[in-house]
Amino acid sequence: MLARMDTHSFDTVVIGAGIAGATAAAHLAADRRVALIEAEEAAGYHSTGRSAAMWIQNYGPATVRVMTGLSRGFFDAPPPGFADAPIMLHRPVLFIAPEEQMAAFRGVLGAGIGLRQIAPAEAEAMVPALRPGWVRGAAVENDAFDMDVARLHQGFLRQLRARDGVLALRSRAGRIERRGGVWHVEVTGGAVFRAKVLVNAAGAWGDVVARLAGVAPLGLQPKRRTGVIIDPAPLDVANWPMINDVAHTWYARPEARTKMMVSPADETDLDPQDVQPDELDIAIAIDRMQQALAIEVKRVEHSWAGLRTFTPDRELAIGWDDTAEGFFWSVGQGGYGIQTSPAAGQLVADLIAGRVPGALGPVLATLDPRRFRGAR
Ligand SMILES: Cc1cc2nc3c(=O)[nH]c(=O)nc-3n(C[C@H](O)[C@H](O)[C@H](O)COP(=O)(O)OP(=O)(O)OC[C@H]3O[C@@H](n4cnc5c(N)ncnc54)[C@H](O)[C@@H]3O)c2cc1C
Incomplete structure (x- = not known):
């Protein structure tokens, strides 16, 4: 009882x-x-x-995209008194593909909502740290934003x-x-x-x-995902887009104007717990980012992990x-x-x-x- x-x-x-x-x-x-x-x-x-903390229309399965779209208006105009400052900050998402991801790139473009294909040179102008020639396909979702x-x-x-x-x-x-x-x-x-x-x-x-x-x-499955904060100095990253490879093997975005968050887009199955980051995932995040971006990483300032829990x-x-x-x-x-x-x-x-x-x-x-x- x-x-x-x-x-x-x-x-x-x-x-x-x-x-x-x-x-x-x-x-x-x-x-x-x-x-x-x-x-x-x-x-x-x-x-x-x-x-x-990113709102991205072109993310997740079909119904998630519907729910994401229906949530948009709330971020644009929350009810009076809901928050003392905006809960969104405009930040485009740059989807990029190296040669081996071009089949996936065509798929992303075909299914995309509001995606604009751009030339690799335009992507390099948006993110000057991109290694010349690495990007073969690029597209921008302009309407995305950081959420508070x-x-x-x-x-x-x-x-x-x-x-x-x-x-x-x-x-x-x-x-x-x-x-x-x-x-x-x-x-x-x-x-x-x-x-x-x-x-x-x-x-x-x-x-x-x-x-x-x-x-x-x-049949819920929690999966670990890792975040890493680095200092990209002397690069000024404040107005960079979020950068996402189309195969979703890593992503990076400016954090607090002067830093960068990087993730290896990991999905390790775990039981529910107060999850901590794994050193190997941190190293993988930096390695994958550095294959595309010329950013020197002197040290990891902070890292964390959280659980993303999926239905079957x-x-x-x-x-x-x-x-x-x-x-x-x-x-x-x-x-x-x-x-x-x-x-x-x-x-x-x-x-x-x-x-x-x-x-x-x-x-x-x-x-x-x-x-x-x-x-x-
Ligand atoms: C690295 C990372 C990046 C992400 N990026 C994004 C992103 O850019 N955009 C986005 O939309 N989403 C993102 N997500 C996903 C998002 O964080 C989750 O989908 C969301 O936070 C899930 O919220 P929730 O309320 O279901 O879970 P939680 O926030 O985990 O809340 C569940 C709560 O239930 C409580 N609880 C559990 N058992 C009990 C109990 N027996 N009694 C009482 N309380 C209990 C727990 O303590 C917990 O506080 C990301 C996640 C991670 C880890």
Whole structure:
């Protein structure tokens, strides 16, 4: 039996206060009582605080691109009072291909939205450190931008509080039971949160939380991705685009005006954990970047790793479970959880309220977690 002391009743309990849980909770709190519970001392300690913070339309599978596009308006014009400064900063993405990636390049161009092919010389003018002759194919997505992830995340948490929602930090859901048509979620310290609807937004721990609730997992796979900060001095990189090879074996982008972030675009399968970078991945990031860019790396200033958690088909999983009443999934945000978050949070609230989710209607089946149960 769960502890009966210190029991709190809500309409919806959301587990996980990363960007997925924060956006869902903020939207849900518009018309219901919501508790957002988070295991860590700080919301955003895991994947949400470890991203590359780029919004890129030409990224991820088809439905992710739809969700990314639908989220665009929110970044352009967040609601009044949402943030005290812009949450986006324009930065084009330069897709480049060496000779051996030209087949992939043609594929990227063919499927691309708003991609403009440019001559290799134009790419070299945008990024003067490109080694002459390395680029054989180049294209620009001009409409991309850096996201201010912390400001976005805090904006949703503030919106939750303003709507009388509760954020409970240091509250790991340890036991989850459904009794009398109500979920009982016991957290660190023994408090119990009760609600008819439970939203699982636990990121890499999505399947762990499901198992706690007696719900079959979806087959989520957390994958490590590494970020490295270097000092490219004497190069002035502030206005460079993000640079992405089309085979997605590395990418680099300016960071805080004078630095560069580099990633080897690694995807190492791991169990959910407080993941740390691996020395080999750091070396690979620098090596791959230096094959294309003449940048001397005297030392690594900082490195980190985060988990990008994918469903088996790499699309998001947003919707009701069909095996447990009142159990709702918002997981599988992969490498696009921030850029899709405004549309995803709205969708969670719409589906839970039984509203028809407007523009997302045609792609709902692709997002439905029941696709992994063979139940459609
Ligand atoms: C290096 C890197 C680069 C990336 N670049 C981009 C990018 O450019 N653009 C983009 O859109 N996305 C990017 N991403 C992906 C993005 O960071 C993720 O998709 C997103 O942060 C996932 O958010 P989340 O809320 O699902 O997970 P998280 O932020 O991990 O949140 C899940 C939360 O659930 C909590 N939790 C787990 N179990 C429990 C429990 N039992 N009880 C209570 N709380 C629990 C955890 O503590 C955690 O805080 C990148 C990721 C990485 C690692």
